[in-house]
Amino acid sequence: MAEFQVRTMADCMAVGETPEVLFWVGCAGSFDDRAKKITKAIAKILHKANVSFAILGSEESCTGDPAKRAGNEFLFQMMAMQNIEVMNAYEVKKIVTGCPHCFNTLKNEYPALGGNFEVVHHTQLIQDLIADGKLSIEGGEFKGKKITFHDPCYLGRGNGEYEAPRTLIQKLDAELVEMKRCKTNGLCCGAGGAQMFKEAEAGNKEVNIERTEDALAIQPHVIATGCPFCNTMMTDGVKHFEQEHVIAVKDIAELIAEAAEL
């Protein structure tokens, strides 16, 4: 990130500043090469819109979501309490994250353990930034392109947010096309509930292949995602059908950043 310096909460504290928003990067966003591109796109958008933000950097750790869904409540609560201690020490008020699993856990499962923050998904924050006139986007390279949105379970069904990502696609002057299963009826990519970290149980198909077929049926130029894990699963699915030269799999944040030439 040569364009600007992303600061940590510790950096800010050292100079006596309290950023308005904590950008919770998440494990995939920190370590997965593909997801890091999404992370950078989000950071660029926040920077462009002059959002006062910082990350936790080496003080961030897993929210505990995969441990909780796998049934290890001990490990989940240990992670949660450590994270809450760190965030409360920095007096964090608002969190934005690019991962719907982190989003769900921080928003719904942290308050009872003492972590009360306003938590938003990056698509929600970007929508707000546009509405407040802090960010403007035009179609750019996506004007007129067919884009479909794959609903992440933990953003859509899990937390009822279906519109923010779709509004952003429409802001790109793109043609929003829906897969036959979408919104409340959207099909999972196959990664949730800690499935990302294990082989699938015996069956006759991988879930991401089933989902990619839904997307291929409507022949979009772009499959837009809002979750780093969905992104991996859909990218693999598109590669499975050797369609990677025809169909791009991109996070909404990447679409916005690319359209704005950030």
Next chain:
Amino acid sequence: MIQQILFIILLGVGGYLALKRFQFVRRNILLGREVKIEGDSSQRWGTMVRVALGQGKMFTRPIAAVFHLFLYAGFVIINIEVLEIILDGVLGQHRLFHGLGGFYNFLIASFEILAFLVVVGCVVFLWRRNVAKLARFHWREMTKWPKTDANIILITEIALMSAFLKMNAAEGILAARGVEHYVNMGTLPISQFVAPFLESYSTAALIAIERFCWWFHIIGIVAFIVYLSYSKHLHILLAFPNTYYSKLRPAGALDNMSNVTNEVKLMMDPSAQVTEDPMAPKKFGAKDVEDLSWVQLMNAYSCTECGRCTSNCPANQTGKLLSPRKIMMDTRDRMEEVGKCIDAGVAYDNKSLLGDYITFEELWACTSCNACTEACPININPLEIIIDLRRYLMMEESQSPESITTMLTNIENNGAPWAFSQADRGNWTQE
């Protein structure tokens, strides 16, 4: 007089059998542990009105929803007719509400239309199950009994409605012939088409037909109420409390186990002040039905095995063993088994829900995507049962797929599910 006595005996015996069974079901549900019921009651009433009373979630599948609405409306409204039958039977009257005059005729006409729609609905449903063989009615868990159960219900409903229509037709003819105490109910919308088949019968035969249909109808209804408690059809009653007590928080939220919270707090700070939660379960997670909450157990008795959860489940659709409907059916079957053992005074701990009914492979196929909870027309939650069983496997038996164990070790040691150093989390800012 003899008819009145027989009728009261019928009600008494039917009522006794139904009451015993309902007590059994209630006791089984209360085997579950207590839970805090969060949220305000007006929100809960709202959910019940929208989802159960208003059938709000049925309409994602409009064909089934419309025919189901026929049965639902028929069932609810024809109860007014049942009230009249019961009063007639007990008091030895005939068509007690006839005094309402034109309004009575309107009511009977409405019941006839509803009865006809119920018959149409049942025929369509029988066709969908047995001729069209819709996939979701023929999944692995839909063995002989669940299939038979559904057919018994549908055929019984057709028989009950047919008796009602035939009874009205006979009544109409008898009234037209001026036979004493049979009443003229005007031109009836459906039974007028049944009447021509009965015209040639003698008055005595018609009286016998009318009486037979009347008795058949009420005996059928009493038997049906008793049968309900043995059947998946219990949903007609339990859908209401089930939606009332359904989750108000976002579907993605899982509860934080209070018995774990205290241990973790003490682990992080031995001098921490912790308060014991009186409702905290003794075990970590669920092994058997008593470890689940009573709401989860009520969920199981409320399930009518429609299979929308299973047909929307990503794991099931891609050929995995998991079926959310089977999770609910297994929970109910195990509850029945435990209940019977308790009544017989025999031990039941030689088996458990986890392992004997629901297997490791099923539990580990779940992606926790909430497709099942979204699809359920009465807000049943198979996902939280799956998570509770996984919790037991993980925390009490240390059983999990090997790669999951590795993932958890990574989280514990370096704060990420992969083996990367926590110190490198911010490296992307320099790349």
